[in-house]
Amino acid sequence: MVRYCKLAVGILLIMGPVLERMGAESPDPKSPAGECMTCHKEKSPGLYRQWFSSSHARHGVTCIDCHAASQEDPDAYQHFDAWISTLVTPKDCSACHEREFREVAGSHHARAGQILKSADAYLAHVTAGHPAAIQGCESCHGAPLKIDPDAPNKLSPLTWPNSGIGRINPDGSEGSCNACHPRHTFAIAQARQPESCSKCHLGPDHPQKEVYEESKHGNTYYTHLAKMNLDSFKWVVGEDYFAAPTCATCHMSATATQTVSHDVGNRLTWNLRPPLSTRQKDWQTKGSRMKDVCSACHGSTFVTGHYHQYDASVRLYNEKFAKPATELMTLIRSKNLLKSPAEFGNTVEWVYWELWHHEGRRARHGASMMGPDYTWWHGFYDIAQHFYFKLIPEARKLNDPDVNTWIDTLLKDDPMHRWLNQPAADLKAAIQSGELQTIYSDLFKAE
Amino acid sequence: MVNLYLHFIRRVSINWIGRLGVILTTSSFITFVCLEILRLGGIMTNAYIGLITYLTFPTLFIAGLLLIPLAWWIQKRREHRSIQELAGERFDADDLVPRPMGSRLVLTISGLTFINIVFMTGASFRTLQFMDSATFCGTACHRVMNPEWTTYQVSPHARVKCVECHVGEGIEALIDSKLSGARQMLMLIFDAYNRPIHTPVKELRPARETCEKCHWPEKFYGRRMDVFEHFRPDETSTPFYTTLNLKIDTGREANHSGIHWHIAAVNEVRYTSVDDERKTMIWVDVRRPDGSYHRYTNRHVVMNHSGMQTPLSGRSTDVRVMDCVDCHNRATHIYEDPENAVDRRLALEQVDRTLPYIKREMLHALTINYSDNETARKGIENHIHGFYRNSYPHLIESQLPAIDEAVRVAREIYDTHVHHTMDLTWNTYPSFNHHQRNTGCFRCHNENVIDSGGNAIAFDCTACHSILAYESETPLHFVGEPDPKDPEFPMHRMLRDEFLGLL
Numbered sequence: 001m002v003r004y005c006k007l008a009v010g011i012l013l014i015m016g017p018v019l020e021r022m023g024a025e026s027p028d029p030k031s032p033a034g035e036c037m038t039c040h041k042e043k044s045p046g047l048y049r050q051w052f053s054s055s056h057a058r059h060g061v062t063c064i065d066c067h068a069a070s071q072e073d074p075d076a077y078q079h080f081d082a083w084i085s086t087l088v089t090p091k092d093c094s095a096c097h098e099r100e101f102r103e104v105a106g107s108h109h110a111r112a113g114q115i116l117k118s119a120d121a122y123l124a125h126v127t128a129g130h131p132a133a134i135q136g137c138e139s140c141h142g143a144p145l146k147i148d149p150d151a152p153n154k155l156s157p158l159t160w161p162n163s164g165i166g167r168i169n170p171d172g173s174e175g176s177c178n179a180c181h182p183r184h185t186f187a188i189a190q191a192r193q194p195e196s197c198s199k200c201h202l203g204p205d206h207p208q209k210e211v212y213e214e215s216k217h218g219n220t221y222y223t224h225l226a227k228m229n230l231d232s233f234k235w236v237v238g239e240d241y242f243a244a245p246t247c248a249t250c251h252m253s254a255t256a257t258q259t260v261s262h263d264v265g266n267r268l269t270w271n272l273r274p275p276l277s278t279r280q281k282d283w284q285t286k287g288s289r290m291k292d293v294c295s296a297c298h299g300s301t302f303v304t305g306h307y308h309q310y311d312a313s314v315r316l317y318n319e320k321f322a323k324p325a326t327e328l329m330t331l332i333r334s335k336n337l338l339k340s341p342a343e344f345g346n347t348v349e350w351v352y353w354e355l356w357h358h359e360g361r362r363a364r365h366g367a368s369m370m371g372p373d374y375t376w377w378h379g380f381y382d383i384a385q386h387f388y389f390k391l392i393p394e395a396r397k398l399n400d401p402d403v404n405t406w407i408d409t410l411l412k413d414d415p416m417h418r419w420l421n422q423p424a425a426d427l428k429a430a431i432q433s434g435e436l437q438t439i440y441s442d443l444f445k446a447e
Numbered sequence: 448m449v450n451l452y453l454h455f456i457r458r459v460s461i462n463w464i465g466r467l468g469v470i471l472t473t474s475s476f477i478t479f480v481c482l483e484i485l486r487l488g489g490i491m492t493n494a495y496i497g498l499i500t501y502l503t504f505p506t507l508f509i510a511g512l513l514l515i516p517l518a519w520w521i522q523k524r525r526e527h528r529s530i531q532e533l534a535g536e537r538f539d540a541d542d543l544v545p546r547p548m549g550s551r552l553v554l555t556i557s558g559l560t561f562i563n564i565v566f567m568t569g570a571s572f573r574t575l576q577f578m579d580s581a582t583f584c585g586t587a588c589h590r591v592m593n594p595e596w597t598t599y600q601v602s603p604h605a606r607v608k609c610v611e612c613h614v615g616e617g618i619e620a621l622i623d624s625k626l627s628g629a630r631q632m633l634m635l636i637f638d639a640y641n642r643p644i645h646t647p648v649k650e651l652r653p654a655r656e657t658c659e660k661c662h663w664p665e666k667f668y669g670r671r672m673d674v675f676e677h678f679r680p681d682e683t684s685t686p687f688y689t690t691l692n693l694k695i696d697t698g699r700e701a702n703h704s705g706i707h708w709h710i711a712a713v714n715e716v717r718y719t720s721v722d723d724e725r726k727t728m729i730w731v732d733v734r735r736p737d738g739s740y741h742r743y744t745n746r747h748v749v750m751n752h753s754g755m756q757t758p759l760s761g762r763s764t765d766v767r768v769m770d771c772v773d774c775h776n777r778a779t780h781i782y783e784d785p786e787n788a789v790d791r792r793l794a795l796e797q798v799d800r801t802l803p804y805i806k807r808e809m810l811h812a813l814t815i816n817y818s819d820n821e822t823a824r825k826g827i828e829n830h831i832h833g834f835y836r837n838s839y840p841h842l843i844e845s846q847l848p849a850i851d852e853a854v855r856v857a858r859e860i861y862d863t864h865v866h867h868t869m870d871l872t873w874n875t876y877p878s879f880n881h882h883q884r885n886t887g888c889f890r891c892h893n894e895n896v897i898d899s900g901g902n903a904i905a906f907d908c909t910a911c912h913s914i915l916a917y918e919s920e921t922p923l924h925f926v927g928e929p930d931p932k933d934p935e936f937p938m939h940r941m942l943r944d945e946f947l948g949l950l
Binding site for chain 1: 894914931936941942
């Protein structure tokens, strides 16, 4: 009973502004919305019909409700008799969707536009060039929007269009709601489908889409797509749908005990993005939220078993590869052994980069979302091959006694790497007897 | 009399060339007279007969007449003798005896020449009259003119002769048109004409002179309501309506600036367009009687010292004063969009709308890429019959006449609009008297054609028309009370108020 009361209050909170609008019997007669619609119905019929079919249209939210601007706004321009802005920011959306705005603002998504200071942006700018950074990086991460007083809509074509999820808007807000709710239908159904996330979450460095498709979750989803009830406003896993989870189900959507949250990271235990995986702040609380989602369909031993395996894989990556590789690179850099002074000007740097940024993430994402092929063949297999037969040989090419000693010590003393100097027959026997596996038993121990 | 004529022509046929001339002249004369009698008697009514009667026979007649003196001249050269000597030999001495009014031969030749002149005057008059007829224009040059002839016959101007718009009045215009015709004849013979015919036709006589003979500007006042009935591509071909109350006045009415403002006596609108194609404007201005003008320039067209250059690499050599044909460019030779063509015939109930998906399937049948008109005729039938046979087998029996009628109408649409021999297909000749697909009005009335202050020419929706229905379920939807629960409520209310003059 309490649960239903909470749910009803939750829905009322979300629907409040909408209901307020629905109750409005006669919209403002001075609103230029009628003019907008008359012209745009012909000029941009696709956009118009998307809007017409949207929930916004049903609830009387018209063009001017989102696009109205104050004359002082840096991106405001006069369009016939109205001051408008092309750009609709999360702040604009927050006029009705205040809770979602707050959740997004506190999320990792909202900070994706800070990429310009990161290594990824450096790489795109130096090795490729500005256009690649605009259309490649900033399309997903979001650009700091530039104002151009000479542009018809005051937005510089260097950064507009842009619907990157961490867009830095002229009004100071961060993010872009239409990254997941594309204009002008703004359909919740679309945001709930994995394709929405996979605009960005795919490829060699973060193949979440591919891992999902490989996993049982993805398989089941595509089999039972018609039963997903994606258009239902209330979308509680196990109650409103049960066939399969999508990205949204696990990371955002409502469960019987949790409300939907636009803070997309608040059910994650690990940060798998950096070279060395780290625990999220409050990871136990966050983890319990995710386990709550799992338990809509899985028993508790299934859930704890998965985390037991997953955590071990992440620690394996950290301990066996990430820590030594990072230590080796630090040593090389501290001794100024690299020929080119520019980052990414030396082969060994590319090898190290891909080790953590590409295959390192593939292995960890594969493990987190139960994608066996991504955990092993696209993941640890590639890590191992590149660690032993690319990174170490490139380091040895530097002919530095300290580097060589460091490598020799690692391969001789670390039980995880000692296999390189042992006969295959002995190793096979150790696998059969279970002795080799004991080397990794500590990785399964909980923190 | 006949004997006298036979005697004369036997004598005048000095050699085989002369005989040929006599035969041609005599036979074409007799045939012409016979055909003309048959035509006047209403016995011969074939449209093509004029081509033979008024073009072929007078030509042969004149050719024959010319051959006779030629024959005498050749004979003179061949025998090294004078005309007198030859005449003395061919004719009786009696014929050559000088008399007060001239010899009998001279009198005979004069008499016959008089008859020839009378005949040729009559025939030339009839020939010119025939060449002024629409039949001549439409059928003489069949291969090239067939598309224009086909569309002309079903146009609002089907009872206005081609020459009334295409050839001016007076001898100068007549000579111009004949010279132009001769040039076109050569292009036809040497297969050097454009397919399709290039537009705009720049040599057209001034449109205002032509059009305003019937449509004079004093008549452009008030409003004109047009209801456009369209049909959805669904099973019942559901109708929907767009109704425009067009403000067609010349702008003289108080507080009104109607569509015909452009040709009002106090305004002279001029423009230049990329490649003089009248599609993409370079600039447009309006001049007042006091000489002042206001110019709007297309900011997408960049100017340099060698002329106008655009991304389309166009240039213009012609400053054109706007007239009727700048908007009504397809007043007669109207080529419809396939969807409009189908919708119009459905609205006229030429096709049975109870046939399921009839709009969708007719449109589909019409827009398949066929290789020629004959293949299209077969293809249209195959498509429409095939659809009903597969999807509604019971209808192919019970509704066959209605289905066949739909096929007939679809073929008629196709043959009117698509002419493979002239490379003329759907939308080859867009119409400019509306603004679909950003043409027509929107060539000038758009956000990129701006004055020095950055202001565009008005292009708001209600500047030229009130909108009483916009893809609505009823033809006067917006006249009714708006429903606040309708997503289009603000538009409905605004358009109603605009129509009622409440804004």
